[in-house]
Amino acid sequence: xxxxLSVDAAKxxxxxxxxxxxxxxxxxxxxxGLEEEGVPGEVQxxxxxxAIVNAKRAAEASKLNVGISVHCKPAQAVLHHxxxxxxxxxxxxxADNLCTSALRCLGTNAARIVKGxxxxxxxxxxxxxxxxxxxxxxxxxxxxxxxxxSADLDAMIARVVAEIxxxxxxxxxx
Amino acid sequence: MSYIAGxxxxxxxxEVAIATFxxxxxVHVVSSSIVKTVGIKGTLxxxxxxxxxxxxxxxxxxxxxxxxxxxxxxxxxxxxxxxAMETITETVITESAMIGHNxxxxxxxxxxxxxxxxxxxxxxxxxxxxxxVIVPGNIEFQEVAEKLxxxxxxxxxxxxxxxxxxxxxxxxxxxxxxxxxxxxxxYIDRIPLGMQAAIEVAPVGKSIEKLSNPYDxxxxxxxxPDETRNVVPIARALSGIRSAVVIKTPRGDIQQRxxxxxxxxxxxxxxxxxxxxEDGAQAIMEMVSRVAPLTEIxxxxxxxxxxxxxxxxxxxxxxxxxxxxxxxxxxxxxxxTLVPQEVLGSLAGEYSQGxxxxxxxxxxxxxxxxxxxxxxxxxxxxxxVEVGGVEAEMAIKGALTTPGTRTPLAVIDLGGGSTxxxxxxxxxxxxxxxxxxxxxxxxxxxNKELGLNDSDMAEKIKCFPLAKVESFFHLxxxxxxxxxxxxxxxxxxxxxxxxxxxxxxxxxxxREPMEKIVNVRKSAKxxxxxxxxxxxxxxxxxxxxxxLISFVTLVGGSALDFEIPGMISAALIxxxxxxxxxxxxxxxxxxxxxxxxxxxxxxxAVSEQGAVGP
Numbered sequence: 001x002x003x004x005l006s007v008d009a010a011k012x013x014x015x016x017x018x019x020x021x022x023x024x025x026x027x028x029x030x031x032x033g034l035e036e037e038g039v040p041g042e043v044q045x046x047x048x049x050x051a052i053v054n055a056k057r058a059a060e061a062s063k064l065n066v067g068i069s070v071h072c073k074p075a076q077a078v079l080h081h082x083x084x085x086x087x088x089x090x091x092x093x094x095a096d097n098l099c100t101s102a103l104r105c106l107g108t109n110a111a112r113i114v115k116g117x118x119x120x121x122x123x124x125x126x127x128x129x130x131x132x133x134x135x136x137x138x139x140x141x142x143x144x145x146x147x148x149x150s151a152d153l154d155a156m157i158a159r160v161v162a163e164i165x166x167x168x169x170x171x172x173x174x
Numbered sequence: 175m176s177y178i179a180g181x182x183x184x185x186x187x188x189e190v191a192i193a194t195f196x197x198x199x200x201v202h203v204v205s206s207s208i209v210k211t212v213g214i215k216g217t218l219x220x221x222x223x224x225x226x227x228x229x230x231x232x233x234x235x236x237x238x239x240x241x242x243x244x245x246x247x248x249x250x251x252x253x254x255x256x257x258a259m260e261t262i263t264e265t266v267i268t269e270s271a272m273i274g275h276n277x278x279x280x281x282x283x284x285x286x287x288x289x290x291x292x293x294x295x296x297x298x299x300x301x302x303x304x305x306x307v308i309v310p311g312n313i314e315f316q317e318v319a320e321k322l323x324x325x326x327x328x329x330x331x332x333x334x335x336x337x338x339x340x341x342x343x344x345x346x347x348x349x350x351x352x353x354x355x356x357x358x359x360x361y362i363d364r365i366p367l368g369m370q371a372a373i374e375v376a377p378v379g380k381s382i383e384k385l386s387n388p389y390d391x392x393x394x395x396x397x398x399p400d401e402t403r404n405v406v407p408i409a410r411a412l413s414g415i416r417s418a419v420v421i422k423t424p425r426g427d428i429q430q431r432x433x434x435x436x437x438x439x440x441x442x443x444x445x446x447x448x449x450x451x452e453d454g455a456q457a458i459m460e461m462v463s464r465v466a467p468l469t470e471i472x473x474x475x476x477x478x479x480x481x482x483x484x485x486x487x488x489x490x491x492x493x494x495x496x497x498x499x500x501x502x503x504x505x506x507x508x509x510x511t512l513v514p515q516e517v518l519g520s521l522a523g524e525y526s527q528g529x530x531x532x533x534x535x536x537x538x539x540x541x542x543x544x545x546x547x548x549x550x551x552x553x554x555x556x557x558x559v560e561v562g563g564v565e566a567e568m569a570i571k572g573a574l575t576t577p578g579t580r581t582p583l584a585v586i587d588l589g590g591g592s593t594x595x596x597x598x599x600x601x602x603x604x605x606x607x608x609x610x611x612x613x614x615x616x617x618x619x620x621n622k623e624l625g626l627n628d629s630d631m632a633e634k635i636k637c638f639p640l641a642k643v644e645s646f647f648h649l650x651x652x653x654x655x656x657x658x659x660x661x662x663x664x665x666x667x668x669x670x671x672x673x674x675x676x677x678x679x680x681x682x683x684x685r686e687p688m689e690k691i692v693n694v695r696k697s698a699k700x701x702x703x704x705x706x707x708x709x710x711x712x713x714x715x716x717x718x719x720x721x722l723i724s725f726v727t728l729v730g731g732s733a734l735d736f737e738i739p740g741m742i743s744a745a746l747i748x749x750x751x752x753x754x755x756x757x758x759x760x761x762x763x764x765x766x767x768x769x770x771x772x773x774x775x776x777x778x779a780v781s782e783q784g785a786v787g788p
Contacts, residue, residue, distance in 0.1 A: 032315075036279055036343045083646060084662055090646075091665075116644060118669040 012063035013042040014110050017054045019071040020047060026070055029100050030077070033107020039064070039114050041107070052089055055080035064114045068106065079106055081113065099124055123155050176243040179231065180773030181224050182568070182766075183250050183547075185215050186590050186731055190227040191769035192235065192242070193777055201777040203759055206766050207231035215250055216493050216542045221551050228555070244558045245551065246776045248768055251565045252542040253608045254490050255591030257534045257615045258482035259513070259622050260435040262452040265411075265526040267519040270364050271426025272408050273336070273356060273419035275522035280417040281346030281355030285374045285384050286333035287394050290367050290421070296321060301329045306371050310362050311338035319348035326350055334373040336419060338362040356417050359522045370395060370422040378416075385420050386413035395422045411526065428517075435531070436474030438506070440465040451479060455508035455531050462506065470502040471535070479533050490537045500539075507534045507611030507709075509701045514625035525625070532619055534702075536592050536610035563772045566596035566606035571771030573727045574598075576757045583725045584714065585756070585767065586707055586742075588732035590614050593703065595710035597723060605714045611702050613732045619698035624684060624691060634673045634680060635695055639736065640688055641674050643667045649679065652692055699738050704745045711746075720749040727756035733764035 014034060018027055027043055034041040046054065051071040055078035058067025065082035075098050079091040091109070093102060102124040109119045175194050182189045192205040207230035213219025224247075228239060288304035293313060299305055309318055318341070326332055327350075335345065335355045342357035354375035359365070372394050374382040384390035388409045392402040405420075407428045412418040435451035438458060442465035449461040462468070473480040487501040512527040544561045552559040566585075573585040581602075587594040590613040596606035613636075621632035641649040646662040649672065663679070671688050672679035684691065708720070716722045726746060732738050733755050743753040755764045762770070 032344055035347060036340060038279065038343060081646065088662070112669065116669050119665055121666060 010063075011040065011042070013040045014064050014066045014068065014114065015058035015062040016041050016043045017058045017067070017069040018043060018045045019049055019051060019054055019069060020073070022070045022072050025100075026072075026077075026098070026103060029103035030068060030070070030107040030110075033104040033109075034111045035107075037108055037111030037115065039111035041068075041110075051076045051078045052080070052092065053086065054078075055089055056084075056086045059084075066110050066113055068110055077103065077106055079110055079113075097124065123158055177237070177241055178773060178777060179228055179242055179245045180248070180563075180769045180771075180776065181227065181245060182248045182768035182772060183211060183215050183220050183224065184589070184768075185211065185253075187211055188220065188223040188227050189766050189769040190224075190231045191766055191773045192231050193773040195777040201774055203770055203773060205231045205235050206762060206769065208765060214489070214493060216252055216544065216547070218547060218550050220547060221554055224551055225555060239555055239557065242557055244560065244776075245555070246563065246772055247544060247548055247551070247559060247561045248563050248565055248568060248772050249544060249561055250542055251538065251594075251608070252490065252494060252540075253536060253538045253592045253594070254486055254493075255534060255536040255589075255610050255612060255614065256482050256486040257532060257611075257618045258478045259511070259530050259532045259618060260451050260478050261513060261515065261528050261530045262433055262435050262454075263430050263529040264433055264515060265428065265430050265517045265528060267426075267428045267517055267521070267524075269423035269426035270366055270519065270521055271421050271423050272412065272428060273359060273365075273421075273521045273524075274412045274415055275358065275520075275524045276415040276417060277340070277342070277356065277358035277522075279340065279343050280357060280375045281335075281342030281344075282352050283375050283377055284352070284354045285372065285394075286354055287370065287372045288331075288333045290336075290365060290369050290371050292367060293318065293321070295367075296325050296330070299325075299330055301331065304331050304333045306334040306336065306373060307332060308362060308365050308367070309335060309337045309339075315339065315341040315344045316348070319345050323348075323350045334371075336362070336365060336371075336373065354417070356419050361521050361523070364521050366421060366423055372420045373417075375417040381414050381416060382412065382418050385409070385418045386415075391420055394420075430528075436477035436480060438474075438479070439472040440468060441470045441472070442466060442468050451477070451531055451533075454529070455510040458506070458508040458531070458533075462508075468504055470504065471506055472503070473535075479535075482533070483535055486535055486537050490539060494539055494542060496539065501537050503535045503537050505536045505608070505610040507609065507615065507702065507706065508532070509611075509615070509619065511619055511623055513622045530622065532615060532622070534611035534615040536608060538608050560776075563775055564604075565768060566594075567604055568768045568771035568775065569594075569596055569729065570598045570604060571774055572758050572767030572769070573729060573756045573771075575759045575770060575774075576727055577760050578752075579725050579727060579756075582716075582723050583727065584711060584723045585727050585729055586710065587730040588612060588703055588728060588735075588738065589730045590732075593706040593710060595707075595714050597711075597714040599716065607710055607713050609706050609710050611706050615702045616698045616732075619701070620694055623694045623698070624686065626683070631673075631680075631682065634675055635682065635691065636698070637735065638673045638675050640682075640691060641672050641679065642688055643670050643672055643679070652688060696737065696741075699735070700741055703732065703738050704741050707742050708745065720746070720751060723749075723751055726751050726753045727764075728754065729756045729758075729764040729767045 051069045055067045055069035059080040059082045067080045070077045075095040077093045078089045080089040180191045188211045189208045191203050193203045195201040207227045209227045212223035288306035291299050291305050293309045334353050337357040340358050342355040354373045374385045376382045388406050391405045411428050437448050437450050440447050445465045447465050449458050473483040487498050490501045491498040509532040511530050513530045514525045515528040517524045517526050548559045548561045569585045582599050584597040593609045593612045598604050617632045621629050639652050641651045643649045648658045650656050670681040672681050711720045712718050739755050746753045758766050
């Protein structure tokens, strides 16, 4: 039994805008992030437009002051807030970074902004395939840089550096 | 008119005071400076810092170094302090008997008892038993919900679930029947299977009621009175949290075990004694005062404290060209503390408070190669350099330039490695003492009690107040005042507790509320500096009576701390003593006491001799 996301203009929700033909799976991952945190979201579809402008309008229309927009071709997801300048959204994810865990994390962070608790700012491996026909949402890195390994390599380097730093500071004793 | 410079080399800072004096005997301090000490106090590396400090002090005078007539180095007392922590208890969950990590978003609500069955084994499960499903992290939440619903349709009595992933709410929202779900269990594979288990999830904002009560656990699992006694530690460990799991394993338990932490030998002039570190700080400090006056303190090899004692003696031996055997630890400060430790045998990476003892030790000797330093400096700057001036005396002379002071006066130097007190009586007699336990110990306590594992962060928490970031544009300081910003704050800071440093807000990685961090900070300063202030004043005061001291001035790095001087004043009020941060020459605050004292004393001596130089 799926909880229906009610479409009610007066309800306090995070507003999510899908621009153009966005794969269902992409929107769902964002919604699941919100759902696990217990904050309601509502999805609308528009035909076209800029991701940043749409996210800002969505935030202004949201009683919870948070808006998300997702665009495909090129793949982009934006998290915005009523009180931020239009040209300075909180998060602006581009093709490299749009894997399921990053999308779910976007939903999680949108909820956490509403709740006023610390955000999740971890690295995403971005190597999971989203089931979709749209090539722009597939394996990370293929669109932007042409190098499918770049995001994986970055994540691995970040982990190695973090481990070295951890090891050093734990060796220092007191 | 002659110009002389006085140099005080401390453990952390090197300070300079430059004075002019006329033949008439008039002395005026005209400039001062402070830099970080280069290298360990007393080593040749200090010369670099001294030259830097001299040059900085000369800048406002628009004078070259050549114009100085002499430089005087303070006879720095070699004192080295260090700290270590010894954990004396550890918490162990045996046979994976419970889960109490309190995830932020569990699913459902309520209480259930069932037998643990893995997700894979569900199709083979019997319909008569109550089932608690164990779900590993490699299965998507939609599949889990689907299979559980199908199982329920087929007649399986699924009453609860334990998940590895953070999917509690997502799965619960898709189930045909409400059940309590505990998620984010890291070591899901350690959960014993085929055992009776109970899950309880309380509503938002509330704590569990049954699994934190031994008699309710007894009811659920039909325990005997003896078995009920055994679950008391489990019930206690689960109190105050929103969700928990208890698993009935034959010998499952949660225990706090004592860890052998070695002994400390105290050798006094007349008495000798031993005390076990695991007996705690109070027992140790009581023994210290019973055996005092102390000749030497020894710690057991192979322990953290033993290792620290060795290090501190080796550094001093190296510094003063003496054999390690000749160096003795003569004072310690022990402090009881609680440190968060990962519970052994935990299923979800739980932490619990373990008892620990923090120990500061101090070594001091008489010989420091200051002459070597003086010669090296002389070569470098081509000016006459002399060593002289007992540190305690110089500190007092400098502190007495604070407006409003007179003898009897005590000066307490709140340093990094040791707390030093000196006192001058009306007669002019001067007494001094060095004690273990100072700024470094405060930092260690903050670091360990908050489980930070980051001494830089602990240092920042020590030195600066806290705030909570409540929105993109404002934060609330620990005193309740609110500060707004024109530009949005970094998302890294959103919702976090931050330290308001000079360079801007720094986030603290912690699950603790701000009040807890504030309490840890204040308590650490209290247990080290207030305790040592009283300890040292009792030792130097006439007839050990602090009331007979009229004025106490605080100097040193930690005298600049935003709360320590206030805490010390509050503690000394009942002794009728005037306490405050020194204000050397009415301009320096609690800094430059020794350098000022040195230059005033030497200027007088020099003008009496009628000449300057070696």
